[in-house]
Amino acid sequence: MVELRPLGVSRAFTDGRNLYTENLTPGRDVYGERLVTLRGIEYRQWDPRRSKLAALLLKGWKILPLQRSSQVLYLGAASGTTVSHVSDIVLEGTVYAVEVSRRVFQKLLDLAEARHNVLPILADASKPDAYAGTVGRVDLVYQDIAQRDQVEILERNLRFLNPDGTVILIVKSRSIDVAREPAAVYRTVESALRKKGLHVLGTVPLDPFQRDHAAVIAEFSHS
Ligand SMILES: C[S@@+](CC[C@H](N)C(=O)[O-])C[C@H]1O[C@@H](n2cnc3c(N)ncnc32)[C@H](O)[C@@H]1O
Structure with missing residues (x-):
């Protein structure tokens, strides 16, 4: 992942292809989704096939x-x-x-x-x-x-x-x-x-x- 842009929705982001939300519980995933850290902040990939x-x-x-x-x-x-x-x-x-x-x-x-x-x-x-x-x-x-x-x-x-x-x-x-x-x-x-x-x-x-x-x-x- 190169860069994340805000989506216009609080704490939700995109890298142009995938969606992410800023993880409220860093270090923990919920359904096996990918966790990504960028500049010290952890994000959870938001899967459109699951959500x-x-x-x-x-x-x-x-x-x-x-x-x-x-x-x-x-x-x-x-x-x-x-x-x-x-x-x-x-x-x-x-x-x-x-x-x-x-x-x-x-x-x-x-x-x-x-x-x-x-x-x-x-x-x-x-x-x-x-x-x-x-x-x-x-x-x-x-x-x-x-x-x-x-x-x-x-x-x-x-x-x-x-x-x-x-x-x-x-x-x-x-x-x-x-x-x-x-x-x-x-x-x-x-x-x-x-x-x-x-x-x-x-x-x-x-x-x-x-x-x-x-x-x-x-x-x-x-x-
Ligand atoms: C398609 S799943 C929901 C998936 C979930 N929204 C998500 O994106 O993670 C539908 C859920 O609705 C629940 N459900 C069905 N009828 C309901 C009702 N009358 N009241 C509350 N929940 C109900 C089912 O038990 C099931 O867990």
Whole structure:
């Protein structure tokens, strides 16, 4: 690696080809990613084949609403691959990481032990009352749960979003309809979000990093 340039997102960088975040826990990797030290600072390579958020950035979406102090509600945290990079970025913020599967939750707990800004929540995102007492107002709702009723689940979680906050919904077209063209599935999701009072800022297909997946970025409609 020759040089790193800021991405326009706090603590996230590129060398022109790969993405990196500044490691909050120097010396420790999370999922076998490469660690690189440059001028005394350690970075973790952010793999777009393991993290759809990295794929979104590499596909050219540059307006990521994440700052050092951002509050994030992350639905479908799994073992924390992407959560770990968000945690690197929002150094002084919080990542409320919701996951329903006990099988992967232990890994998320281990991750949170080393990262002060990750708050793991074992819960079903379709029943947000269970964590309403824990989660505060957030700047970003990021949802990656690969479920058929994902728009309804997202809608139930909009109560946590600041009026000027952002939604990133990861859509796996096969989870919604295996038979339809992914582009048609994405249009259906966009239209469902509009009906819920959201303004769609863009839909970015994540191929070739994540086949038949797209990120739909939205905010509250103020019109
Ligand atoms: C594709 S994986 C998420 C990968 C993760 N976002 C990442 O990039 O590291 C989807 C996860 O959503 C979880 N999930 C599915 N339905 C859920 C629900 N209703 N509430 C919370 N988590 C859910 C699954 O258990 C699974 O771990």
